[in-house]
Amino acid sequence: MDSQERDRSVSEHSAGTVRLADCIQFMQADLVHANPTPENLAHEVTDVLMYDPLDEWTNADNRIILAVGFAYGSADFDQLLHRAANSNAAAVIVKAHGAHIEQLRDAAVRHELAVLVAPGNADWTRLVALARASVVGAAADSVSGVRLGDLYAFANAVASMTDGAASIVDPLGRILGYSTLPGQPIDELRRVTTLALQESGAPAFDADFKAVYAAAEALYIPSTKEGVARLALAVRAGGELLGSIWIIEPGEGRQQAALETLNRMAPLAGLHMLHARSASDFGERRNGDLIRTLIDDPEHASFAAAQLGLDINQGLAVVALTIAQPQSGSLDAVREIHRLLHLVTTVCNVRFTTSHSALIGSVVYALFPCQGEEPRATQRRIVHEIAAYGHSISPHPLVAAVGSIARRIQDLPESRESASKTLQYLLGQLAQQVPDRDEKTSAVALFEDHRIPLGLLQVGKFMHERGLAGPDQLAAVQAYDADNQTDYVETLRAYLASNGSISSMAGTLNVHSNTVRYRVAQLANIFGIDLADSQKRLWLWLRLVTEDLGYQMNPQARRGK
Structure with missing residues (x-):
């Protein structure tokens, strides 16, 4: 069948029918179609089935089957394709697990069945969520010109269709996208949250968020001291809460139409948020890897x-x-x-x-x-x-x-x-x-x-690594202070910091000048420190300063001494 016949065959399906081609487009999961015939692409899809060979066979009519744990050439795999083909399944999604695409194509042609091959590192949980969301999303009103996962463009589309400024929020309260259409009024709460890309409070503890999450459809949220009234919708895919959409109240007479529009767009919103999450995770990992390479x-x-x-x-x-x-x-x-x-x-x-x-x-x-x-x-x-x-x-x-x-x-x-x-x-x-x-x-x-x-x-790190900060006069003073509850280290520090000024030391240590002279003399008598030697002063000062800085960087070290 040539391309014209394929297009004609596809066009014969009603607008309300979800085709396998639609689901593949919406999933965007790097699936390789092993047998992309026009009939397979135009096959109607109504649901998704996670299949376990130990379970009893169930109705697979018009369903996409996810074959978890199956490998080409096994008896279970051949039996699954046979059953799927005889039950009018829409497609089977499988991982290659080392099999060549030609082998999978031969199997698909032999059974006259659509076989979609997922990447080896694909996450089955994500695939089933995408597949289920794609079935519902393909049947919903589409938003023309919006790339799946572009939540800023999607927010603009929502704002345009509901006549209210839109924000898309994840369950942690992060703003994933917001509309920028001119002329739509916003309040101070909207300004603050879009600037910080974060809600002012955690959704898990906010009464309005809780009400929205508990509702099956879009809700009207009355105005508060913090902001004007809003319309809000919880967004889910495969039972998983992905976040919520919030619309500035569009005005009297337009609330109900906006609520209905939000409800219609719920499945498509789930698809967009799923793709955005995957793209965001990939983008953050890629940026992290590239920047780590740059700096390391x-x-x-x-x-x-x-x-x-x-x-x-x-x-x-x-x-x-x-x-x-x-x-x-x-x-x-x-x-x-x-x-x-x-x-x-x-x-x-x-x-x-x-x-x-x-x-x-x-x-x-x-x-x-x-x-x-x-x-x-x-x-x-x-x-x-x-x-x-x-x-x-x-x-x-x-x-x-x-x-x-x-x-x-x-x-x-x-x-x-x-x-x-x-x-x-x-x-x-x-x-x-x-x-x-x-x-x-x-x-x-x-x-x-x-x-x-x-x-x-x-310098301190060099001294430590080379063993230069071992037993010396400063270590002797520190040990003496620890054993006798004296403060000769502080006296030495004050002497070096004040360049030997007795009056300055007295003020720093809050003692009489005679006491300072006595302590300085004791430093020489007990420890043999010649403070007139400039090299010894420099060495002691470096030891003290680098040690003090080290304690500042690691306060636990001082407490542990």
């Missing part, structure tokens, strides 16, 4: 830069951002760090018209271009801007550090290292604050703001 693997950095379309002609700086969460593994911490990723992405898109950011572990890494005559001033201003929005995503301090400028792709690991070290230093500074007395605020800095303490930390 100089050998392959050029390839990653090409994939991301980076322009390094003017230089780039790696920025490290995180939230000083006391419980880094908690659900709240995970939710907040993802909010931070969305915030960084949004701000970068606005300020740089592009964004290269990814979540790696519990740190968001971003690449800031060097623009204008004063690029560092610009970068400082932007991280301060991100920090200013920090309160909207977490009650804990937001910490951000801008690394050194990389003039070549190969220099990005060095920029990342300087950003990470500065970030750890800032976190250590925050940890020094007394929780009940100091109000912890966001900490933002460029690498060069703390170049000296960071350099001293490197």
